[in-house]
Amino acid sequence: MATKSQKRLVLVICNKGGVGKSVISRALTDLYRSASKAVHVYDADGGVGSLLAAHGTRNGDGRLSPDQDPAKGVAYYDIRQDGSRNTLLDCLAGGAPIILHDLAGGSLGELKRIVDDGDGVDGLLDAIEGQDYRPTLLHVLSNVQGATASVREYLDAFGDRADHVAVINKAWGRDTADFPFWFGYERGDGSKVGGNTRADLLGSGGVEIQFPALQPGTFAKVEASNTPYSKAEASPDLTITERAHLSKFNKAATAAFLEAKDKLGL
16 A cells, blocks of 8 residues: 555556657656656657657757756656666666656556566566555556557556556547547447446546646647746747647646646655
């Protein structure tokens, strides 16, 4: 059972690519650092992820520093590579109260290989718990079936040895009907299907949060700026209206994360 002071290993995950994991990771990193939380941040996508681009430290010429301190910038590795995969576990030696990893799509198989040679994650979890950490899995959900299937796969693998937070990414829809596989839906013949994975996550003590959507044009400009969302509010590249869009987004994202604050170390 996790305690209030429990050290947290936060993994932003989905086996389906393109669901918005890096957006959620960027917003959560912003929140941790704005709140002066002692957090170590890692981008597991081989140094090409947008989390590194937005929050990594830069040299005087504006280029990303090759040597990133995870306490100040974003350390990076490729979870798909044998030579660097162990970073996810070895980073616990630093002892930070919160460690965040933005994992590449399809990373469950890689997690199984760190200790367990592809056969589950029990050895990995034993090692994590041995360092006094509790995993928190942020399941980022789009409206496609593969995103819901990913939650099921992680639930089956990690069970109650991790805390689970389902993040409904509203960039993919605003209503429950827009996420039929997660919330369930009614077929043409009146029979009901879907929704079982959601029920199991919530029934086991998991939390569901609604992550806001940013107006597409504003989002595109902010993404291109490679700056944290909070700092982008002052960007001269944004109009007054666009800055208002971003401010509203940042406030809504913070409110969403605070609904799972006990599982995120907030």
